[in-house]
Amino acid sequence: xxxxxxxxxxxxxxxxxxxxxxxxxxxxxxxxxxxxxxxxxxxxxxxxxxxxxxxxxxxxxxxxxxxxxxxxxxxxxxxxxxxxxxxxxxxxxxxxxxxxxxxxxxxxxxxxxxxxxxxxxxxxxxxxxxxxxxxxxxxxxxxxxxxxxxxxxxxxxxxxxxxxxxxxxxxxxxxxxxxxxxxxxxxxxxxxxxxxxxxxxxxxxxxxxxxxxxxxxxxxxxxxxxxxxxxxxxxxxxxxxxxxxxxxxxxxxxxxxxxxxxxxxxxxxxxxxxxxxxxxxxxxxxxxxxxxxxxxxxxxxxxxxxxxxxxxxxxxxxxxxxxxxxxxxxxxxxxxxxxxxxxxxxxxxxxxxxxxxxxxxxxxxxxxxxxxxxxxxxxxxxxxxxxxxxxxxxxxxxxxxxxxxxxxxxxxxxxxxxxxxxxxxxxxxxxxxxxxxxxxxxxxxxxxxxxxxxxxxxxxxxxxxxxxxx
Numbered sequence: 001x002x003x004x005x006x007x008x009x010x011x012x013x014x015x016x017x018x019x020x021x022x023x024x025x026x027x028x029x030x031x032x033x034x035x036x037x038x039x040x041x042x043x044x045x046x047x048x049x050x051x052x053x054x055x056x057x058x059x060x061x062x063x064x065x066x067x068x069x070x071x072x073x074x075x076x077x078x079x080x081x082x083x084x085x086x087x088x089x090x091x092x093x094x095x096x097x098x099x100x101x102x103x104x105x106x107x108x109x110x111x112x113x114x115x116x117x118x119x120x121x122x123x124x125x126x127x128x129x130x131x132x133x134x135x136x137x138x139x140x141x142x143x144x145x146x147x148x149x150x151x152x153x154x155x156x157x158x159x160x161x162x163x164x165x166x167x168x169x170x171x172x173x174x175x176x177x178x179x180x181x182x183x184x185x186x187x188x189x190x191x192x193x194x195x196x197x198x199x200x201x202x203x204x205x206x207x208x209x210x211x212x213x214x215x216x217x218x219x220x221x222x223x224x225x226x227x228x229x230x231x232x233x234x235x236x237x238x239x240x241x242x243x244x245x246x247x248x249x250x251x252x253x254x255x256x257x258x259x260x261x262x263x264x265x266x267x268x269x270x271x272x273x274x275x276x277x278x279x280x281x282x283x284x285x286x287x288x289x290x291x292x293x294x295x296x297x298x299x300x301x302x303x304x305x306x307x308x309x310x311x312x313x314x315x316x317x318x319x320x321x322x323x324x325x326x327x328x329x330x331x332x333x334x335x336x337x338x339x340x341x342x343x344x345x346x347x348x349x350x351x352x353x354x355x356x357x358x359x360x361x362x363x364x365x366x367x368x369x370x371x372x373x374x375x376x377x378x379x380x381x382x383x384x385x386x387x388x389x390x391x392x393x394x395x396x397x398x399x400x401x402x403x404x405x406x407x408x409x410x411x412x413x414x415x416x417x418x419x420x421x422x423x424x425x426x427x428x429x430x431x432x433x434x435x436x437x438x439x440x441x442x443x444x445x446x447x448x449x450x451x452x453x454x455x456x457x458x459x460x461x462x463x464x465x466x467x468x469x470x
Contacts, residue, residue: 134171138164138179145182148270149220149229150189152212152236153196157182190217200227201237212236213255218266219274224252226274243277289416290423293391297384297424301431304380307373308438315370315445322449336366336453344460352465359457366453370446374439381435388428395421 142161145151160178164171171179198212200222213221220227220236225248227236242248247265254264267274287294321335331341343362347355399417408414 131170134176134179135165135167137183138162141179141183141186145186146231147229148186148190148217149214149236150186150217151231151234152198152220152229153194153214154185154189192216198236201230201233201235203238203240207235215264215266217270218268219264221251221255224248224255226251228274239274239278241278243274247277286419286423287427289419290391290427291394291420293387293394293424294420294427297387297391297427297431300380300387301384301427301435304377304431304435305438308377308435308442311373311377311442312438312445315442315449318370319445319449322452326452336363336370336449337456339366340453340456341460352461355464356457356461359460363450363453363457367446367450370449374442374446377435377439377442381432381439384431384435385428388425388432391424391428392421395419395424 138161142158142165145161146158151157160175160182164175164179193213193215195211195213197209199207200210200212202208210222212227215221220229222238225242226239228239230237243265250263250265254262281289287298290297318335321332322337325332325335325337325341331345332338333342340359340362343359344355347358350358395417397417398420399414402414402417
């Protein structure tokens with residue numbers, strides 16, 4: 001149909017060309033005649049109809065050939081697609097068959113797995129409980145052994161115990177034997193006293209090679225000092241501060257003793273008590289926690305105690321001299337009673353009233369000498385507890401300020417203020433109690449001497465009065 005259309009179009013074009021050509025020739029001749037130009041325009045040569053028909057026929061055949069080739073390629077591509085589709089369907093069928101077989105096999109294997117698992121649990125019996133016990137024992141032993149000072153000598157055992165503690169499989173016979181061996185070795189080592197070389201971390205941070213004495217699982221001793229086991233570092237280390245001297249002295253005696261038995265201070269809590277002893281502040285450190293108020297209280301108490309001790313010596317010596325004067329009728333000028341008697345002998349010409357006044361003046365003077373500066377001891381004994389109370393208030397203020405700034409999450413933040421509050425109270429009581437007792441003793445001794453003087457004056461005045469009236 002396309003060829004016939006092209007033929008029709010070609011014939012129409014040809015007829016149009018034939019029809020137009022004569023008209024153009026006539027028009028051209030008219031213009032030529034009118035313009036009377038000497039030259040004539042060239043007209044296209046007409047194409048013969050047979051040749052035009054032949055060219056159209058060739059074009060039609062060429063297009064028909066192209067269309068046939070294109071149709072052939074389309075048919076071949078369609079056949080290839082149908083073949084690929086058939087192959088894909090075949091592959092799908094095969095894979096579905098494989099999937100069905102695998103699903104059947106999976107179901108069969110699942111049933112077999114359940115049967116085998118049940119059979120395994122039945123055959124394990126108590127081995128399952130043994131597995132749980134092994135894991136628990138390994139976990140507990142791992143923590144205890146690695147924290148024990150015996151690890152400083154026996155070395156690394158944590159890897160085996162951690163592996164058994166985390167394992168999800170049944171332990172092998174070799175692992176069970178090794179676990180038993182480590183437990184037995186730990187129990188044996190805890191009952192021995194052993195000396196062995198070890199690298200010790202000194203307080204300066206350097207390693208020192210020392211001969212270390214291990215006393216069971218309770219203590220590790222260096223030359224004249226205690227050591228501690230650090231599980232994190234895996235090494236022995238020197239204590240930042242040794243415990244009190246009464247404990248350290250036992251280390252020296254223990255290491256120097258060759259008789260087989262010697263006293264030694266050990267920590268049955270395996271280091272907890274030792275750390276508590278080393279962290280316990282000394283008396284001077286506690287005093288320093290009291291701050292300025294604590295030092296002021298100590299200074300006042302020391303001065304008052306020194307003054308009270310001096311006055312106590314003076315009053316004691318005076319009391320003994322007065323007692324000796326009571327036994328000796330001749331007056332001596334080294335004691336108050338002797339000076340009163342001397343005044344009495346020097347005033348024999350006075351009447352009883354004037355004599356009494358003169359003796360009272362002497363007793364009053366002696367009383368002032370005996371009670372001199374006792375008020376200061378009494379005042380400090382009253383002021384010391386007040387200073388302690390003042391320190392308590394300032395310490396609590398500091399504690400509340402720390403709570404306001406940092407909260408109550410860390411007790412160490414509040415420790416400084418609480419320490420100041422308690423230490424100042426303690427120092428105030430420490431100062432007040434002996435001062436109150438000292439002041440009581442001094443007052444009582446002074447009062448006895450004054451009673452003796454008053455009795456002597458009354459007796460002397462009575463004797464003079466009787467002698468005058470006689």
